[in-house]
Amino acid sequence: MRIYVCVKQVPDTSGKVAVNENGTLNRASMATIINPDDMNATEAALKIKDATGCQVTVVTMGPPPAKAMLQELIAMGADDGVLISGREFGGSDTFATSQIIAGALHNLGIGEDDIVFCGRQAIDGDTAQVGPQIAEKLNLPQVTYAGDIEKDGNTLKIKRLLEDGYMTVEVKTPCLITCVKELNTPRYLTVKGILECYDKPITVLDYEALKDEPLIDKTTIGLKGSPTNIFKSFTPPQKGSVEMIPGTAQEAASALAEKLAKKHII
Amino acid sequence: MGFQSENIEEYHDIWVFCEQRDGKLQNTDFELISEGRKLADERGAKLVGVLLGSDVKGIASELGGYGADKVIICDDPALKVYTTDAYTKVLCDLVNDKKPEVLLVGATTIGRDLAPRCAAKLHTGLTADCTHLDIDMDKYLDFLRESSTIEVDPEKFKMDDTNLKMTRPAFGGHLMATIICPRFRPCMSTVRPGVMKKSEFDQAKADACELEMYPVSLSEDDLKTKVLEVVKATKKMVDLVGADVIVSVGNGISSDVQKGLALAEELCDALGGGVVGGSRVAVDEGWLSDDHQVGQTGKTVHPKIYVALGISGAIQHKAGMQDSEVIIAVNTNDAAPIFEVATYGIVGNVFDVVPKMIEEIKAQKAAK
Numbered sequence A: 001m002r003i004y005v006c007v008k009q010v011p012d013t014s015g016k017v018a019v020n021e022n023g024t025l026n027r028a029s030m031a032t033i034i035n036p037d038d039m040n041a042t043e044a045a046l047k048i049k050d051a052t053g054c055q056v057t058v059v060t061m062g063p064p065p066a067k068a069m070l071q072e073l074i075a076m077g078a079d080d081g082v083l084i085s086g087r088e089f090g091g092s093d094t095f096a097t098s099q100i101i102a103g104a105l106h107n108l109g110i111g112e113d114d115i116v117f118c119g120r121q122a123i124d125g126d127t128a129q130v131g132p133q134i135a136e137k138l139n140l141p142q143v144t145y146a147g148d149i150e151k152d153g154n155t156l157k158i159k160r161l162l163e164d165g166y167m168t169v170e171v172k173t174p175c176l177i178t179c180v181k182e183l184n185t186p187r188y189l190t191v192k193g194i195l196e197c198y199d200k201p202i203t204v205l206d207y208e209a210l211k212d213e214p215l216i217d218k219t220t221i222g223l224k225g226s227p228t229n230i231f232k233s234f235t236p237p238q239k240g241s242v243e244m245i246p247g248t249a250q251e252a253a254s255a256l257a258e259k260l261a262k263k264h265i266i
Numbered sequence B: 001m002g003f004q005s006e007n008i009e010e011y012h013d014i015w016v017f018c019e020q021r022d023g024k025l026q027n028t029d030f031e032l033i034s035e036g037r038k039l040a041d042e043r044g045a046k047l048v049g050v051l052l053g054s055d056v057k058g059i060a061s062e063l064g065g066y067g068a069d070k071v072i073i074c075d076d077p078a079l080k081v082y083t084t085d086a087y088t089k090v091l092c093d094l095v096n097d098k099k100p101e102v103l104l105v106g107a108t109t110i111g112r113d114l115a116p117r118c119a120a121k122l123h124t125g126l127t128a129d130c131t132h133l134d135i136d137m138d139k140y141l142d143f144l145r146e147s148s149t150i151e152v153d154p155e156k157f158k159m160d161d162t163n164l165k166m167t168r169p170a171f172g173g174h175l176m177a178t179i180i181c182p183r184f185r186p187c188m189s190t191v192r193p194g195v196m197k198k199s200e201f202d203q204a205k206a207d208a209c210e211l212e213m214y215p216v217s218l219s220e221d222d223l224k225t226k227v228l229e230v231v232k233a234t235k236k237m238v239d240l241v242g243a244d245v246i247v248s249v250g251n252g253i254s255s256d257v258q259k260g261l262a263l264a265e266e267l268c269d270a271l272g273g274g275v276v277g278g279s280r281v282a283v284d285e286g287w288l289s290d291d292h293q294v295g296q297t298g299k300t301v302h303p304k305i306y307v308a309l310g311i312s313g314a315i316q317h318k319a320g321m322q323d324s325e326v327i328i329a330v331n332t333n334d335a336a337p338i339f340e341v342a343t344y345g346i347v348g349n350v351f352d353v354v355p356k357m358i359e360e361i362k363a364q365k366a367a368k
């Protein structure tokens, strides 16, 4: 039994964000982190490993430096990593990305007992699309927004969180599950893990390795092939028309109420 | 190898996937139908609602009242509760058969499960969580003039472009991106709930709406997941998206949370009744439950009045509230970014200013 966890290295958008002339993100100038939901996905896999001793493989598509992230996840407890990396893959939209990742997973082989975990969404794009699209390409059943997972042999009972409650979904392996932060609290790295992570294998899959994968349609990958294109990107303008109301608390409150009444806002 | 989705000239009409839960249409359905009407008029196309469920024919015509010319109904007991497998199969069969040019889906926990699965199956692109849509290039350029800092030069645009232009925030709201899907159809987009304005309901249009029952073909083999139960949250969720008045609190009330929340409640009442919302800090600290959060990872709201008490105005917060009609901000820091989007700003302490605001607003109302 093997669990694949699909993870992504993302720019840390909580701080200042640098934008290039052409409106794309200047990734090089920004700190990167492991996408938060992917940490929960990794933890979900490691919990199953704790119980069953299965193999946990972390998989990412990204530039070569993303290898460091895989090492960190191995130090957390994963057994090995797969880095899907190639110029031809760069600039892929979610459709293209999921084809490539699905192709790579197919190449690695998905057995009857296996599970693919993804984070719900990545904070750079917030699309939540890649998980379901991989599932479709691999013809696996999917359960998204997993907030609780119970596993009994090949049957999983998953609490799928909704806006107004939840539903419990039963699914059998092999399947794909996307995880939300409510699912668990990711564990810390251990010293032992850090010391050993450099000895664990990281496989690199490039275009050459994947070009004959039947799941990858070569006309719809990369920047050129992706079905969706950025037509225009722009920064929203500052509104900047605020009317500051001066004075003491009493004066300001009184002036504000008067303005609101005059404009029939109240 | 060719894909059907590449034959773009065969695709017509604007479709909206209409979500039902418990046999009831959802607010997002009406928002998307209203927006879809605008797009259909720009394109000179028909607007069609697609409704999957069990015993749902009776609720379909309401969609006509918001602008649908026609509703296609797929009725089957297996479609009563949403499952990825059944809904994907039925919706994709329908799309492959009837070939819509545009397919809009609400960006809910159901829509964001269904739409990517369908897009992958249909071999087409999908844009997530859109907040603005255009087909007509003139209208799009007007939007750019209003909502961006770029100099718009009409010479540089193909004015007869009829691709759906799907705009969404990216990188946590730091950037806006307009996405197109030029080579494949349908153009698919999930649309953020609460963003598109619902139009007035028109009974005559509802009565005139055409209904088409479409046969469902599903077999046991199509269904790989089983829904064991659906549980509604026991506590009532706040309806931020539908509220006319929202008073939100942030980290600025941390010195006396109980008092801060009480003041927010009172201010809501003084403003004619509304709901209390919060920044992520207020939710993370446990002062308010999750459903109160405004912002990129919370709700997008556009009430008539939004009051921000002790909220700094991080980009992720602004992303959820900056389109409110009137924004009032109270903050001790005169350089807080919240003032960049506010209509009225008061530099001061929440605990000093808000009690006075409540008094003065009540007095103004009494004087009317």
Ligand SMILES: Cc1cc2nc3c(=O)[nH]c(=O)nc-3n(C[C@H](O)[C@H](O)[C@H](O)COP(=O)(O)OP(=O)(O)OC[C@H]3O[C@@H](n4cnc5c(N)ncnc54)[C@H](O)[C@@H]3O)c2cc1C
Pocket: A013, A014, A123, B172, B249, B250, B251, B252, B253, B278, B279, B280, B281, B282, B293, B294, B295, B296, B297, B298, B299, B309, B310, B311, B312, B313, B314, B315, B316, B317, B320, B330, B331, B332, B333, B336, B348, B349, B350, B351
């Ligand atoms: C991926 C991501 C998603 C996020 N999504 C959201 C989201 O959906 N919604 C959201 O809100 N945030 C979100 N955030 C968090 C966001 O970046 C900010 O951290 C958060 O909004 C700050 O909350 P705050 O304004 O309450 O607190 P602070 O930033 O701490 O601001 C408190 C403000 O109160 C003022 N103040 C202090 N005392 C007083 C007083 N007595 N009277 C008046 N003013 C006072 C201070 O001057 C300050 O401006 C997200 C962050 C990330 C990274």
